[in-house]
Amino acid sequence: MLDIPSSVSVDVEALLAAQNHMGVCDAIEQYAPVGKPDAMTTPHFPKVAGIDSTVPPPAHTVAPASPAPPSSPGAPGAPGAPGALIQDRLAGWVSDLTTLHELTERLARTAVMDDALHEVLRAGAALVGARRGLVVLEPADGLGPDTTVGLGLARADLGHIETVPRGATSYGKILDRTDGTGEPEVHADLLSEDGLDPRHREVAARLGYAASFALPLATEAAGRLGAAVWLYDEPAEPVERQRHLVGLYTRYATEHLARLLELERARTKSRTIAEELLPPRLPRVAGVQLAARRRTGPRGGGDWYDALPLPEGALGLTVGSVTGSGASAVAAMGRLRASLRAYAVMEGEDPVAVLSDLELLLRLTEPARSATALFAYCEPALRKIVLAGAGHSPPLVIGERRTEFVETSLSAPLGMLACWEAPSVELSPEPGETVLLYTDGLLHRTGDPMDRAFARLHAAAAGVPRTIRDDPGAIADHVLHTVLPDGLDAADSNEDVVLLAARFE
Template sequence: MNAPHPQKVAGIDAAVPAPAHTAAPAPVTAGTAPVPPPHAPGALLQDRLAGWVSDLTTLHELTERLARTTSLDEALQELLRAGAALVGARRGLVVLEPADRQGPDTTIGLGLGRADLGHIETVPRSATSFGRILDGLPGGDHEITEPDLFAGDGPDPRHREVAARLGYAASYALPLSAETGGRLGAAVWLYDEPAEPVERQRHLIGLYARCAAEHLARLLEVERTRACMATIAEELLPSRLPRVAGVQLAARHRTGPRGGGDWYDALPLPDAALGLAVGAVTGSGPSAVAAMGRLRASLRAYAVMEGEDPVAVLSDLELLLRLTEPARSATALFAYCEPALRKITLAGAGHCPPLLVGQRRTEFVETSVSAPLGMLACWEAPSVELQAEPGETVLLYTDGLLHRTGDPVDRAFARLHAAAAGVPRSLRRDPDALVDHVLRTVLPDGLDSADSEEDVVLLAARFE
């Protein structure tokens, strides 16, 4: 009768070689169990199974850590760290250069600084393992092992010079290719001494690299979509702020990965006046960005025709929104400014009140409570007049600034007020410095640039 074959695990060949000879049975003492010889097939099988379980556990942990990464840079760093652990290296680099030439192209190092990566880039591309992979040169379609860069004639002289300078003597490179996205780039790990990964290490890193490439392909599409949406949103906003006598302007805009509907505008008006507007369209993604562009363009037209009456401007905008975007609502605030008189007339539709920042006062402007545009059959609310003092700044913003804090609304308003009141006197003369300080204070620790569904807009006007 044939003995059953051991089961294969995760594609690893589970065949066990037959022993070369049969060992004599060990003597059995009464009352004790027989001890199998150290090279018995059962012991070999147990050792091999234990190795497979250990390898699979390691791969599972590493792929789980990789799957938790949400940005391309974070995933590339995790790829380098995990690969270094699998092949027994300390340093490495990954070159992201998608074959479709649509970017983004980047190089990230592990244990290598910017200067080190710069030195490696001085090596002729065809002399580097990642260059041969990325350019499709002979041998670049699979792993490239260079166990001793200084043995014999070695590689390109410049490569040897750079290797000696950076202190590495061997390298192991793998292409990063996904089934859907094709070639994405190449990863290279560097050894301090002549070395190369053994067959087991190559098998593990090969499995991990295939999984990593698919994850990178997904993140790459997300990154491209995000960059595309950010570009479209920025193109729909002012390319530069106008120069108007008697007032200095500054603006900041942060958008989420899907693109949102928050916007701002500043436009010169007849009689040396200035129109300021901020608003937010409900929703996110391409449709919200498109709706934002239409509303902003319409508001500019209404502001030119009847900007001295902010209520009329927002009433016209509400009618347009109700007729053309019946399933969407929006908040908006429009201010008609006369810089020579430092006089501001404003009206808001469901929008946050502006903040007045000066040397002697920091306070919210009291505006009438009103519904957002598109929420009522007919919108109208009284306007508010404000007289600014010389050197005071009016700060307009969207509610995304408050929502990104994660605090309740009242605490978020208090945080914004404290941030504006705490602007150093030396910065209050510069609206750019003022909005940067407020943004960093209200959203510390990178919250202003972190991925979020909430857009952020700040528009500051300092009156001289």
């Protein structure tokens, strides 16, 4: 990251001794602001031993010693003085490299865009010696996402800053450039500047910042992604060394943010496609209330649910899961769900026939995949359900007098046998009882063995409060949050979760 000429030749023992005296400031570990370095009092030598004298001197220079006699070894004209200067500079460069390595390592461990933006702000604040800042993410291609993240600024503070005309802000000037690159925007004494926008002056005085330093988040490979601004409480600006370090860091950070941006866009597209393949709303059928909940992983998965009105007031309910994840699993899920709907319309009163047809279709069109599925043919007026499952977990009946799993016949998943067929079972729910259909992801996300996961699910269903038993949506939420507490239902996981609740009146 720092350009050190390859022609430098240094005594190894001398370099190690210089490093031992150098150390790495513990304040960097805690993102403490970096203060301005003391002025370097050592004479500025011309290019020595291949070292470019134009490189900004590091802050880790040795304190000047009292003048020595010309004949002493430490005198400026003595033979050892240039070597000491080289060792001092190299020690400073090693310290800077160590600092950048630690900060970029922290950034590389972030896997979510929001976390990465906060990390960029904290690291940049430490490098330039600021306390507050904000980063504006606004990709030049216009595809988003557009967002603003603050460091030491509340949401209301960001709202005040956004009331300043865009062309008067540091980030606005950077983002309005043709390519978003170029020199940083520096305002060393903001409130004393002539021609400062009145609204900008008012907001700066209200929030208590007197100077700012802004850099574009842009590279030739990634293009322009946004701009980062750091705010000082008093008139100040980073010195040349600090600008050099934060410039190196932001170039690396931009490449990392570009990778996260591409990943987030792919995840968003996958989620959108999966949502479009599922029913946008559940049908209204007399005698039954329906509710569904779905949680998907970052890559998108193949779990589905569906509720289909059938002739003569009947209703078809189904949940299922296709193996795999990502776009291919989502596409396979869409094809299977569409096919199942067609089979349900033609022969929905016989769930075994519906799943047998789906098995044949899967073997012919998706030979490398398997799937689990459950289909239930419901007659709400009679409170009668006929269902069959293929490698799927049994439904759960939740009522005032009972909470029990439906005893379904064991069978292999679709695509695992040359011909699938298992007997169906008949169920008659009582008035006010809810039948809960779910996919295996609900059990797998617990991390428990299957017997304990089933026990946890049963306990959660049995503990549904009486006050919400009339609402299938509230029942599904209670079960979901009880089986997967502490945010497990919303955490990134390779396991999708689907719940479909049907309450019979």
